[in-house]
Amino acid sequence: MTEQEKIEKKEKKERIPRQGMPEQDPKARVTNFDEVPTGYSPETAMLEARRCIQCKKPGCVSGCPVDIDIPAFIQLVADGDFIGAARKIKETNCLPAVCGRVCPQEDQCEKLCVLGKKWDPVAIGRLERFVADYERKAGTIEIPALPASTGKRIAVIGAGPAGLTIAGDLVKMGHDVTIFEALHKSGGVLIYGIPEFRLPKGIVDAEVEYLQKIGVKIVTDAAIGRLKTIDDLFAEGFHAVFLGVGAGAPVFMNIPGENFSGIYSANEYLTRSNLMKAYRFPEYDTPIAKGRNVAVIGGGNVAMDSVRTALRLGAENAIIIYRRTKNEMPARAEEVHHAEEEGVQFQFLTNPIEYIGDEKGWVRQMVCQRMELGEPDESGRRRPVVIRGSEFKIDVDTVVVSVGTMANPVIPMTTPGLDTNRWGYIVTKDETGETTRKGVWAGGDIVTGSATVILAMGAGRKAAMAIHDYVMSL
Amino acid sequence: MHRVTEKVTLSENIVKTVFEAPDIAKKRKAGQFVILMIDDKGERIPLTIVDSDPVKGTLTIIYQVVGKTTDQLARLEVGDLIQHVLGPLGHPTEIEGIKTAICVGGGVGIGVLYPIAKALKEKGTRVISIIGARTKNLLILEEESRSVSDELHITTDDGSYGRHGFVSDVLKDIIDSGQKVDRVFTIGPVPMMRVVANVTRPYNIKTLVSLNPIMVDGTGMCGACRVTVGGKTKFTCVDGPEFDGHEVDFGLLMSRLRMYIDQEQEARELCRCGKND
Numbered sequence: 221m222t223e224q225e226k227i228e229k230k231e232k233k234e235r236i237p238r239q240g241m242p243e244q245d246p247k248a249r250v251t252n253f254d255e256v257p258t259g260y261s262p263e264t265a266m267l268e269a270r271r272c273i274q275c276k277k278p279g280c281v282s283g284c285p286v287d288i289d290i291p292a293f294i295q296l297v298a299d300g301d302f303i304g305a306a307r308k309i310k311e312t313n314c315l316p317a318v319c320g321r322v323c324p325q326e327d328q329c330e331k332l333c334v335l336g337k338k339w340d341p342v343a344i345g346r347l348e349r350f351v352a353d354y355e356r357k358a359g360t361i362e363i364p365a366l367p368a369s370t371g372k373r374i375a376v377i378g379a380g381p382a383g384l385t386i387a388g389d390l391v392k393m394g395h396d397v398t399i400f401e402a403l404h405k406s407g408g409v410l411i412y413g414i415p416e417f418r419l420p421k422g423i424v425d426a427e428v429e430y431l432q433k434i435g436v437k438i439v440t441d442a443a444i445g446r447l448k449t450i451d452d453l454f455a456e457g458f459h460a461v462f463l464g465v466g467a468g469a470p471v472f473m474n475i476p477g478e479n480f481s482g483i484y485s486a487n488e489y490l491t492r493s494n495l496m497k498a499y500r501f502p503e504y505d506t507p508i509a510k511g512r513n514v515a516v517i518g519g520g521n522v523a524m525d526s527v528r529t530a531l532r533l534g535a536e537n538a539i540i541i542y543r544r545t546k547n548e549m550p551a552r553a554e555e556v557h558h559a560e561e562e563g564v565q566f567q568f569l570t571n572p573i574e575y576i577g578d579e580k581g582w583v584r585q586m587v588c589q590r591m592e593l594g595e596p597d598e599s600g601r602r603r604p605v606v607i608r609g610s611e612f613k614i615d616v617d618t619v620v621v622s623v624g625t626m627a628n629p630v631i632p633m634t635t636p637g638l639d640t641n642r643w644g645y646i647v648t649k650d651e652t653g654e655t656t657r658k659g660v661w662a663g664g665d666i667v668t669g670s671a672t673v674i675l676a677m678g679a680g681r682k683a684a685m686a687i688h689d690y691v692m693s694l
Numbered sequence: 695m696h697r698v699t700e701k702v703t704l705s706e707n708i709v710k711t712v713f714e715a716p717d718i719a720k721k722r723k724a725g726q727f728v729i730l731m732i733d734d735k736g737e738r739i740p741l742t743i744v745d746s747d748p749v750k751g752t753l754t755i756i757y758q759v760v761g762k763t764t765d766q767l768a769r770l771e772v773g774d775l776i777q778h779v780l781g782p783l784g785h786p787t788e789i790e791g792i793k794t795a796i797c798v799g800g801g802v803g804i805g806v807l808y809p810i811a812k813a814l815k816e817k818g819t820r821v822i823s824i825i826g827a828r829t830k831n832l833l834i835l836e837e838e839s840r841s842v843s844d845e846l847h848i849t850t851d852d853g854s855y856g857r858h859g860f861v862s863d864v865l866k867d868i869i870d871s872g873q874k875v876d877r878v879f880t881i882g883p884v885p886m887m888r889v890v891a892n893v894t895r896p897y898n899i900k901t902l903v904s905l906n907p908i909m910v911d912g913t914g915m916c917g918a919c920r921v922t923v924g925g926k927t928k929f930t931c932v933d934g935p936e937f938d939g940h941e942v943d944f945g946l947l948m949s950r951l952r953m954y955i956d957q958e959q960e961a962r963e964l965c966r967c968g969k970n971d
Contacts, residue, residue, distance in 0.1 A: 402780065402911070402913050403911060404731055404734075404738075404777070404778040404780070412911075412915075440778070441778050441779060441780045442780075443780055443781065443783065443912075443913055446721070446781070446782055446783060447717055447718060447721060447781070447782070448717070448721075468913070468914065468915040469914050469915065470915070470916065470917045472917065472920075472927060474927070478927070479920055479921075479922055479927060479946055479950070480949075481949055481950055481952075481953040482953070484917075484918075485916060485917040487915055487916045487917065488910060488916035488917055488918050491910055491911060491915070491916050492910060496737070496738070496910065497735075501957060501961070502957070502960055502961050502964050503735065504735045505735060505736050505737035505762055505763060505961055506737045506738070506910075507954040507957035507958070507961070509953075580949060580952070581945070581946060581948075581949025581950070582949070582953075628913065628914050628915065628932075629914075629932075630913065630914065630932065
């Protein structure tokens, strides 16, 4: 029987549609920061899991950057063994509750699900989220038996997705791992960037606690490059270093008036709201501008997070300003859909060229140009071209610039022998992330530029194997 | 966790706090700063390190009580804890090869200027210090400043101590007297730094200002601390904190410093109410 026949047989037998996930009503959720989708029930999860036809050569696994044995965990869900399913995922992915929420499954595992050719793919991400949440809530998170200590010390710089992954992997191989994090809390972009309504911070905290329980040491408030250089770490006795510092520096557009008060980088806006909990000011001390007319420049996931944060902070008009059209937006379809449901407005084919401020230096208006799409550029997307004479103004009191990030130069600057490319990203010799400096590996956004949580985790995983081989050969 | 080891009230609303931060104390150079956060609900604020003791493993900060966080900081007594301290941040002051420098400090800025004057003096620079305050009892670090200066001039706005007038008046007199001055360092309220930069501009004396804008992470990640210098955007945390005073857009700096003035007042009021409970 071919796979196709198997599907048809199964469909005839059961005809289970892809199971939706309940969500908070859009009108209610814009007034709070609680998570939008509320997750599957055990019954729904088992029903959805039964849709999987257990392919012999599963496409989904080849689409997963960390090679989760997807059919195996889904079978366990179908059998009702949710804890077993969670442990199956954790064999290769230490952050399933995070990945089940923020991975772009539609471009990875689910894109390659054979059911998707004729019907809808199995909701792999939702199932991953369900089992991870189930295990966490059940309080049965297992501490694996660890091998004897190798006596090798490894420093991981940055407690984001790449750093947390590699730390977990290396500690499970018996190494002594210390993460150095510049902020006061671990999680990197998971904690400062992605909002509570998309990734509750309690989940990130639980994942970090798990790593600490299995022996990972975490030093927060440690600005490596300033407090200690990479050379200092080797001198202190570390055998290898992994750099997972992210592409943390915000990009501005360098247009007139961009430094007026009320204009933020997305990094700052989200850091204030998420890390510093400015949405709970004055209970928390950090303030944030609660604008009535908020414009967010950009069309990526970070722009969607920013504009939806603006709505929850009370904006009357929260507008995405994007220079191409909806089709070219890099944001996930699900995020755009959620934003639309919540009342976000979209100004496509529009680009700001200047800000106008008041006598106090606060932004009041944004001068924009209309664009049209021309020939495709090197990214394959059609290049936006200015329509002459199309300038118009939009009234704004808060602006969030979300047009990308670049490499932070502090570590490369203070680490002799560590080569960077012309954009400041760290040069790696191969896919393990080995850098030009002996004993130093790098992975995640500081190598690739802004990408996804799961790709950074994949990089951490590959580097873990290489670092293990290296330190054991010393 | 960082234990407070000393606290001294220097004037009506200027306080000195010494706390443990051994790793930072080992690395810190003059001109660098820390970001501190008193507790997990606190704000992250930048403060210049005034002094460090690598043996005792302590840092000294001097600050003016202006908002909730500094108010709370000023109430920490010996033995109390500051939860988070990140540093040393920013570029150290360039102090090499300067024959004569004038250090112009105003208000709480005198505290921030003192380590620079001290470092210059240790490098053999002839240091002329001009320190000023609104009135006599707001003047801080007179003796410390004297100990690291070849000449010390004092001004008060109301004439209650030293010369009646502004630090910039003394600066102009010294320059006009024909002394060769290689560098001016000035730290104080933004309007004062602007005036000082305006005094030295016609003489083409390189004038460095140390800026203290609002920051969040302090590592170049957020851009809250951006300033316009010579028409270009700079991040104070990683590009500064010192910049060429002749190039800084002080008006912009001042307006950005006032960005959260309403919320700051609200937070401080609430904090005070809480205190009276």
